[in-house]
Amino acid sequence: MIPETSPEPPPAERSDPDDGLALPGPDTTAVDGGDDEKVMSLTEHLTELRTRILTSLAAIALMACGTLWFSADLTRLIVRTAPKIDFIALTPMEVFYTELKIGLLTALILAIPVVFWQVWAFVRPGLKRSEQRVLKLVVPLASVLFAVGASFAYGVVVPLGVQFLASFSLDPVKPQYSLEAYTSFVLFFVLAFGLTFESPMLLLLLAKVGVVTRQGLARRRRHVILGCFIVSAILTPTPDIFNQGLMALPMWLLFELTLLGMWVMRW
Template sequence: MDGKTMPLAGHLGELRRVVIVSTIALIACAIITFFAFGDQLLAFLTRPLKELDVPVIATRVGEAFITKIKVSLLAGFILAFPVMVWQVLGFILPALTRGERRLLLVLFPLSVTLFATGVAFAYFTVFPLTVRFLLVLVTEGLQPMITVRDYLSFVLAFFIPFGLVFQLPLAAFVLTRMGLVTPRWLVKKRKYALLVNFILAAVLTPGSDVISQLMMALPMVLLYEAGVVVSYLVYRFYRSKVGNKACMLEVST
């Protein structure tokens, strides 16, 4: 049997190996996180509350322990993510063309970087302002007491959308490269995109207040404009490339 064909059982065996290795990596990284720096990670996540002198409490038996496990699993997933990606790439790359492999190997680390940038942007800029508004300015005269479980849910619901939103320039690159959109089309649909941005901000933000929705909507608007610029650069590059090829064909004929 040649190297280009593989029976279904072989593919299933490879997929099983990918799942097993990825699961082992996830569990190992989660255990290391739990015992090595689980407490430090919780302290890092709750730092915005401590800076405002807002206590974080546990109202159920074992709630703090379960929350620490969840945080460790999340951190373990992040740490094991390169291993998982390496396994998945090893599974799918043989089926791709050389150009598709090259594009995937460039786009994936860029996507991860943009996601991490979005989460970091949310943690260091938007999140502290939102927490200050919700817990200090709005609740003046009251003493907020946040459970660690509710706070973790709020953090995840707040950070993950920001990481996804930061993929907009990359999405513009891919869609323009595939010929599905053009920069002129993106500019023409700008007003509709603005409306969709604010609707998505209202849906994705965990709080129902206008401030947190604006905090997410404004970066989305800026990222859409960045996507327009990226689309223009990609469109211009590939258009000139096609034009050069056409000129070469004319000369050769």
């Protein structure tokens, strides 16, 4: 009589990185944080993302507490860019809404370095060491470039642009601008130039991952110059070639500096 034996259990399912199979269970993601490999679940990823978003919003709210307190002074700084223009308020709430808008937008601009840093902190664990070294330079440099672009717009572009446009006024006509319309005009230029000055960072990142090359960009220099003027024509709220040139020429210069940076870094 043959003894009855229990059937052998099926072999356990193995996780093979080559064939893409994985053990059933909670969704986890392997994060390469450098030398140590850390496994984070989907819930942990969402919790981390929530923390970074709340930290960014808290930074904006904290900045707003200060900028709203000094919103009247900030409004005067914007008005000073057109010293020969008289400003009027067309509605009873225009001054209030204008100061509120300026305070909130200034808080957002001042909090941009914090937001950049939170984005960096969220994506850093999933990056290789070499990628981390690149982004460590990109985050502070992006903040500096935004500040340079915004300052250039406020100190150079807006005063020259307003002076140029005011030269078209007729002798019997005295220019008077709405406070809300003019501050929106200035803030638009400040934000547009701040974002435009971020273009070198985008090109450097694309070059790092191999999407573009320095030689390829150099061969398409004419197309890039044409694109600078097209983008400036779209972004500038006035149709005159003077203000468009004030935006297009710095974009062209940034492009040339980006090519120089790629050559220095051998990208």
